[in-house]
Amino acid sequence: MLGLYFFISLLCLARSDTRETCPSFTKLSFHSAVVGTQLNVKLMLYTRRNSTCAQIINSTFLGNLNVTRKTTFIVHGFRPTGSPPVWIGDLVEGLLSVEDMNVVVVDWNRGATTVLYNYASSKTKKVAAVLKEFIDQMLAEGASFDDIYMIGVSLGAHIAGFVGKEYSGQLGRITGLDPAGPLFNGRPPEDRLDPSDAQFVDVIHSDIDALGYREPLGNIDFYPNGGVDQPGCPKTIFGGLQYFKCDHQRSVYLYLSSLREDCAVTAYPCDSYRNYRNGKCVSCGAPQQEPCPVPGYYADTWKDYLKEKDPPMTKAFFDTAEEKPFCIYHYFVDIITWNKNIRRGSITIKLRDKAGNTTESKINHEPATFQKYHQVSLLARFNQDLEKVAAISLVFSTGSVIGPTYKLRILRMKLRSLAHPERPQLCRYDLVLMENIETVFQPILCPKLQM
Ligand SMILES: *[C@@H]1O[C@H](CO)[C@@H](O)[C@H](O)[C@H]1NC(C)=O
Ligand SMILES: *[C@@H]1O[C@H](CO)[C@@H](O)[C@H](O)[C@H]1NC(C)=O
Ligand SMILES: *[C@@H]1O[C@H](CO)[C@@H](O)[C@H](O)[C@H]1NC(C)=O
Ligand SMILES: *[C@@H]1O[C@H](CO)[C@@H](O)[C@H](O)[C@H]1NC(C)=O
Secondary structure: OOHHHHHHHHHHHHHHHHHOOOOOOOOOOOHHHHHHOEEEEEEEEEEOOOOOOOOOEEEEOOOOOOOOOEEEEEOOOOOOOOOOOOOOOHHHHHHHOOOOOOEEEEEEEEHHEEHHHHHHHOOHHHHHHHHHHHHHHHHOOOOHHHHEEEEEEEEHHHHHHEEEEEEEOOOOOEEOOOOOOOOOOOOOOOOOOOOOHEEEEEEOOOOOOOOOOOOOOOOOOOOOHHHHOOOOOOOOOHHHHHHHHHHHHHHHHHHHHHHOOOOOOOEEOOOOOHHHHHHOOOOOOOOOOOOOOOOOHHHHHHHHEEEEEEEEEEEEEEEEOOEEEEEEOOEEEEEOOOOOOEEEEEEEEEEEEEOOOOOOOOOOOOOOOOEOOOEEEEEEEEEEOOOOOEEEEEEEEEEOOOOOOOOEEEEEEEEEOOOOOOOOOOEEEEEEEEEOEEEEEEEEEOOOOOO
C-alpha cells in the first residue's frame, strides 16, 4: 500500500516537472471541489511568439508582455469540478490568430473550484484586486487604457466589471460571456458588471433562465435565441452534465465562432425577442443603412454608434443553428393574399438551388393573419445560404387537425435576403396553396423598382 503511494507520488512529481517547463492551467480533481480550495491567482501570458507555451507573469514581472500592444485578459468563472475550462486553448489560439496581442489567461481555478457557488462568488473582488495590481504595473510601464481588453465568462464577467470600476471605466473594453446570474441578479451596478465599467461593454446572454444574468449589463447585450434554451443543447436532465452547462457555455462558443471567418452572425436591435421573431426588427437591412451589430470579437465596430444612444444600452437578438459556425440566414417572405375572409396560419418554406442543395426554414413565428390585399412580411431563417435559388416550396397550415381545410390565395410572394439586400429579389404571382400540401414552383426575378 505504502509502496503504491510512493509510486504514485513519484509519477506526480515527474508530471509536475514537465509542467514547470511549460506551465499549464491548474488541474484539480472533484475531490478538491468537495473540500474547497484557497484562492490563488496565476497569470499566464501567451503571445504569437509563444502561442502554445505560457509564461507565468505577475505584477513584479511582466515577462514578454509587450505593453505597446493590445492585452486581452481571459477570466473564467465557477469551476464546480476542478477541471480546466475546455474552451480556453481555443480562445487563446483564436485571439492570437486575429491580432498580434498579449493574451493573459487569469487562472483562479484555486478559489473557483468548490462545490459551493457562493464561496467562489465571494472571491470575485479578491481576484479583481490582483488584476488591478497587475494592470497598475502595466500602466506604469507605458501601457494605455485603450489597449486593455477583458473577456469575462460567467463570474469572470463580474470580476472584469470590478476591475473596470477601479479605473472608473477607462479600460478599453469588457466582454461579458453569459455573466453569472445567481447572487448577482437584481444587484445594484456597484456589485456587478455595468455599462460604465469600460469604454465599451458588450455582453452575450445565453442562459438567462438558469446560470446567466437576465437584464442588460453592457452598451450592447446580445440574446442568442432569446437568451434561453440554445438549439443543440439537451432539453432534459437526461442530457447529464451538459444539461446544466450547455446553454451557459454557448456564449463562449458563439464568441469563438466570431474569431473565425466561417460566417458572420448578424444580430438585430429590438426591444424583445418576440418582436424580433415576428419580423418587427430588421432595421439593419437596406434601405435604412443603419449599422447591424455582430456579436463577439468585432462587436466594438459599432462602439461609437451604440454609445451615442441615451441611455447607451441596446438589446440585440439573433437566432443560431445548433452547431458551429452557428450562422442562420434571414430572408423576408412578403405575401399578399386575396382571400375574401381573413386566414390565420403559418408557412413553411424550402429553397433549392441548381446543384440540388435544399434548406428549410424554421419559421416558427406566431400564426400570421392574412387579410385581403395586405402584405404580410414573415422572417424566415435558413441554415444554409443558397446563392441561386432555383425552386421554392411552400406549405400553408392553420395548425388545426379537425375541421375543414383551407386555401390560401396568394397574389404575390416575394423572397428577399436580409444579409444580402443587393441580391435579386425573387417573386411569384397567382398561387393557390392548399392547406398542408406542398406547392413547388420556380420563382422569377421581381420587377425592379417595385416596393
Ligand atoms: C516560450 O515560453 C517558454 C516557457 O516560458 C520559454 O522557455 C521559451 O523560451 C519561450 N519561447 C520564446 C520564443 O519566447
Ligand atoms: C513574480 O515572478 C517572478 C518570476 O517568475 C518571481 O521571481 C517572483 O517571485 C514573482 N513575484 C511574486 C510576488 O509572486
Ligand atoms: C512591441 O510591439 C511593438 C508594436 O507592435 C513593436 O514595434 C516592438 O518591436 C515590440 N517590442 C518587442 C520587444 O518585441
Ligand atoms: C451545394 O452542393 C454542392 C454539391 O453537392 C456543394 O459542393 C456545395 O457546397 C453546396 N452548397 C451549399 C451552400 O451548401
